[in-house]
Amino acid sequence: AQKITQTQPGMFVQEKEAVTLDCTYDTSDPSYGLFWYKQPSSGEMIFLIYQGSYDQQNATEGRYSLNFQKARKSANLVISASQLGDSAMYFCAMREGYTGNQFYFGTGTSLTVIP
Amino acid sequence: DARVTQTPRHKVTEMGQEVTMRCQPILGHNTVFWYRQTMMQGLELLAYFRNRAPLDDSGMPKDRFSAEMPDATLATLKIQPSEPRDSAVYFCASGLGTGGRSNQPQHFGDGTRLSIL
Numbered sequence: 001a002q003k004i005t006q007t008q009p010g011m012f013v014q015e016k017e018a019v020t021l022d023c024t025y026d027t028s029d030p031s032y033g034l035f036w037y038k039q040p041s042s043g044e045m046i047f048l049i050y051q052g053s054y055d056q057q058n059a060t061e062g063r064y065s066l067n068f069q070k071a072r073k074s075a076n077l078v079i080s081a082s083q084l085g086d087s088a089m090y091f092c093a094m095r096e097g098y099t100g101n102q103f104y105f106g107t108g109t110s111l112t113v114i115p
Numbered sequence: 116d117a118r119v120t121q122t123p124r125h126k127v128t129e130m131g132q133e134v135t136m137r138c139q140p141i142l143g144h145n146t147v148f149w150y151r152q153t154m155m156q157g158l159e160l161l162a163y164f165r166n167r168a169p170l171d172d173s174g175m176p177k178d179r180f181s182a183e184m185p186d187a188t189l190a191t192l193k194i195q196p197s198e199p200r201d202s203a204v205y206f207c208a209s210g211l212g213t214g215g216r217s218n219q220p221q222h223f224g225d226g227t228r229l230s231i232l
Contacts, residue, residue, distance in 0.1 A: 004173055035220050043225035050159060091158065095217070100116065101146050101165055101210070105158045 001026050003104035004092050010110045013082045020067065021077040022107045023092030032096040034075040035064070035103065039089040049092075050076055082113045117141045121207050121224035129232050135193040136227045139188055142224030142231075147173075147181055147190045148221060150206040164190065197231045204228050 005024045013019035025034065036048040051059045051066045059066040069078040079086055092106040120139040128134060140147050148163040161182055162182040164170035172182060179198070184190045208221040 033218060037220075037223075042223050043228075045206065047220040047222070048219045050220060079155075093221075102160065102163060103148070105160075107157045112227065 001031045002106075003027065003096075004038035004094055005093055006106035006109050008109045009107075012112050013079075013086075015084060015113055015115050016081055019082055019111065020076070021079070021090050021092075021111065023106060024074045025075055025092075025094050026070070026073065027096045028096065029096045032094055032100075033103075034066070035066070035093045035095070035111060036064070036075075036077045037091045037093065038086075039091065039108070040085075041088070045091070049077070065076075071090070084113050084115060087111060101102055111112045117221050119207055119209050119220075119224035121227055123196075123227060124225060125155045125228045125230075125232045128197060131192065131196045132231075133203075133210075134229060136205055136207075136229070137205075138190040138192075138207030138209075139225060140190065140207070141222055142188075144209035144211055144222070146210045146221075147184060147191070148208040148210075149192050150208065151203045152206060152226070153203045161192070164202065185199050191216055197229075199231045201232050202229055 015095050017047050029083045034051045038046045038048050049059050049061045049064045063078045063080045064077045089108045089110050093103045109114045122137045146165050149161040153157045161175045162183050167184040181193045204226045206223050206226045208223045210221040211219040
């Protein structure tokens with residue numbers, strides 16, 4: 001089974017609107033971390049936001065927030081007030097286990113912000 | 116800001132040639148990862164190291180690929196002989212290997228864009 005599933009290959013959003021990018025994960029370990037990365041067309045991978053499995057509150061970083069639903073095993077990224085510069089690929093990733101080092105990445109969602 | 120440095124940024128070479136990609140992880144990071152990204156396969160983990168020791172290279176074609184960390188400041192990924200299907204972007208990433216509860220992300224280099232003719 002896939003550790004990370006991103007079911008939306010492509011998404012469109014109007015500038016200044018909010019958009020939610022979906023991510024579900026699969027693990028039986030109670031200790032894990034969830035990460036989102038942005039990859040613009042220039043190619044670099046930029047870390048956006050982190051959510052830990054024991055965190056009581058949803059993570060937020062500026063215009064990025066994480067809608068963490070543990071029972072559903074979902075960690076959706078919410079981008080508020082979309083900007084043209086948000087157009088990029090977005091990857092969800094998970095690290096699991098107390099001693100885990102490896103990250104499991106999803107296949108990514110391509111977001112296009114429409115002016 | 117500390118960065119992961121990868122060289123070369125671009126490489127074009129002919130099939131059969133040896134290719135060496137280098138990575139300087141962020142000082143103090145004890146885990147290093149090599150990924151390959153293609154349109155068809157997405158982001159694939161090739162190998163990773165913790166404290167310079169290889170932990171997993173199951174994603175790497177062993178007959179032609181090799182990954183090493185000769186010291187804490189240098190990781191290398193070699194392809195010999197190279198084939199057209201190896202054309203991809205190769206990323207190196209480093210991090211603090213402190214387990215699943217750590218909030219430390221992997222930090223990526225800018226990648227090596229490899230084209231094998």
